[in-house]
Amino acid sequence: MVPEKEIMPVRIKFTKLGDLMYISHLDLARTMQRIIVRSGVDIWYSEGFNPQPRIVFALPLPVGVESTCELMDFKINSYMSFEEIKERVQRNFPREMEVLEVYSPEVKFKSIAYADYTIVLHSPKIQADTADNVNSLFSKECIITKKSKSGEREVDICTFIKSLNASAQNGTVVINTVVNAGNESNLNPELIVQAIAKYLKIMDSNSIDEYCTIMRNKMLDEELNEFK
């Protein structure tokens, strides 16, 4: 066994773009284990009956959402430079996945409080006033039905939205928004699109995925500084 002090924590920031948005969090987790193992990085395994390469992700990305700011942590049993880890992992990434940065984690994932998303709507039913309507829709209260494992409940999603600004751009509506993220309180940005579908009726609520793209840009801490 390697003494605890020699075990070295590693954080990797990476992208998940294009067709990779269709890969679920669970599939990504399994894929990532194999990527790290085949990279030859001496990753620390969990102990017990079923030892697994242990990787922790900052914030699961919903299916259908792309990202330029994914974070994951793992530990390695023996020293390797961050540059070498970056080079090895990048070589073993599939297309559309890029290592942006490898560094030593200083802050724990639990201090993530918000996430910054860009949502682009491109329904043919978008009107000149759609962007304004979106802004006013989220200005005070917006009740939608949230489905979860424990059943359905009505929630006001505005209580999860820190800021939101919609603007019209070349026939599309671009929404920049910062919403609650993390273990305590979290909003799936798709619910914003669902609310738009429900109240503004610019798209069929069963096929909202076809009329929007969602990108996660940043994770933020309590003070709205970028989480690293």
Added chain:
Amino acid sequence: MQKNISTILKSVQKPGRYTGGEFGQIIKDKSKVDLRIAFCFPDTYEIGMSNLGIKILYGALNEMEGVWCERVFAPWDDMEEQMRANGVPLYALESKDNVKDFDIMAISLQYELCYTTAVNMIDLAGIPIFAKDRGEEYPILLGGGPCAYNAEPVADFFDIFSIGEGEEALCELSQLYIDMKKNGTYSKQAFLREASHLKGFYVPSLYCVEYNENGTIKRFEPKYEDVPKKVEKRVVEDLNTSYFPVKPVMPYIETVHDRIMLETFRGCIRGCRFCQAGMVFRPVREKSAEVLNAQAQEIYKNTGYTEISLTSLSISDYSCLNEATDLLLDWTNKNKINLSLPSLRADSFTKELMRKVSGVRSSGLTFAPEAGTQRLRDAINKNLYEDDLLNAVRLAFEGGKSQVKLYFMNGLPTETYEDIEGISVLAKHVVDEFYKMPVRPKKPVQVTISVSCFVPKPHTPFQWEPQDTLESLVDKQRFLGEKITDRKVRYTWHEAKVSRLEAVFSKGDRRLSKAIAHAVGKGMRFDAWDEHFDYDKWMTVFEECGIDPSFYANRRIGYDEILPWDVIDIGVNKSFMISENKKAYESKTTPNCKEKCSGCGANRLGKELTWCPKKK
């Protein structure tokens, strides 16, 4: 096209099945290749990506510089609906190009119940399903896989079949295609005629079939003198030097066999009389422990998998097993890689093997006695004694396992109700073995018996046998259920209706293509999936096509009849098959190939590395 695909992917289940882009996929410049092959698997991505044969052929073909081979899997019904609604034809995962624009559309036929899915894929590609309706503008339809040993039910849909092991044969076929294109002699007809001269290729349109009034075959002959009367299957002579994929495509989504699959040997020394694989893959050819270990290390480095499975038809018959597992365990344990040995035989299960398989992660153990009494096990040439099984389960229990799974078959030739009751007795004895031990695992014992229905298969000693009627199979399942009273025994059985349909297609002839086309027209596909299987609908299809399924499934065939699959030569002589069939009725066993050569004839196909005696 690309845009359409990504729009519809948002509204289907498991879009990861349809995106491609995985690590290890092969991308080539299409303007720089001479031959593009769409390698199609007529089932879901998860099943197809688990198939070792596909990995081998994908890799071997892409090793050829002028060839780009891409993967295509059958879209599930939600995706198909979206594709048809949005005018997206069947496309290949790597380039997303339409399959219709490829030079060769190859379809792997792994089991009979994928026939409708296979034909539907042709249709979804926008290609006429019948070979006779396809002109030069369409790809060559190439079939292969285990079902090609009797491809007659789908013969009318395909231009050519690869018979036997494909890694060398398909490369030769590809080279022929490229050469004929380059020297200007290519036309579809000329190519097929030329290909029929290559060893291991069957071009069904070059043979004429006539039938007797009673429905049996009267004449089955080549139309031209230069076309071989019999097509001899291909075998790879030396597994140590033949191509093996060490950089497989890494799926994102979980597949059925999501691990390193290491092929240890081909063929089987045993000769169970019901088993098609045991006959068609003869002679036995082994890979050396060193080559196996080197391949394992290479694949581990390229994949990062944490499980290795040693594949074969019967792993404990691998003569280098101890050596190979020692070499592997030396580094797999250190790297926390689990080693699994499926297809263990009870009579060669040792304490040492037990120790080796209970490495990093623990799982249950499975054995296949196939029949409940010694008499019936002798009739099917299983060559397994009850003591062997009890000995094996005792070792498993001593090693801390408490769950054992046993495979059996109902409806085997010569079976009586006494044999069926024997299954419940044997299961009880296994449970008793657990309680005989002074120190037992903490977990309570559970013996699962999984009972399938016998399907007579072409190229086996039981090929002339009728399948039990559906009523009889169902009654046998009910009877066994009543005999199992021990609560430590869990009983599962296969749907007899599925097995009956398998029997129809496995022994079918060319006249069945009409029924398959009709079924596809009715929207039938994925017949191997419970949610899609519809027996009554199939019976209606047969009725509407004037086909009597019992002619194929439930009729005893005479030794002198011309069989639809006689055109295929698997290397085993018919006289051996007949003698094996007769011995079944006397409950006489035949020694395995290691003990004594029984002269089946397959030794003429292999080289020194087989278990067969050297050629004279």
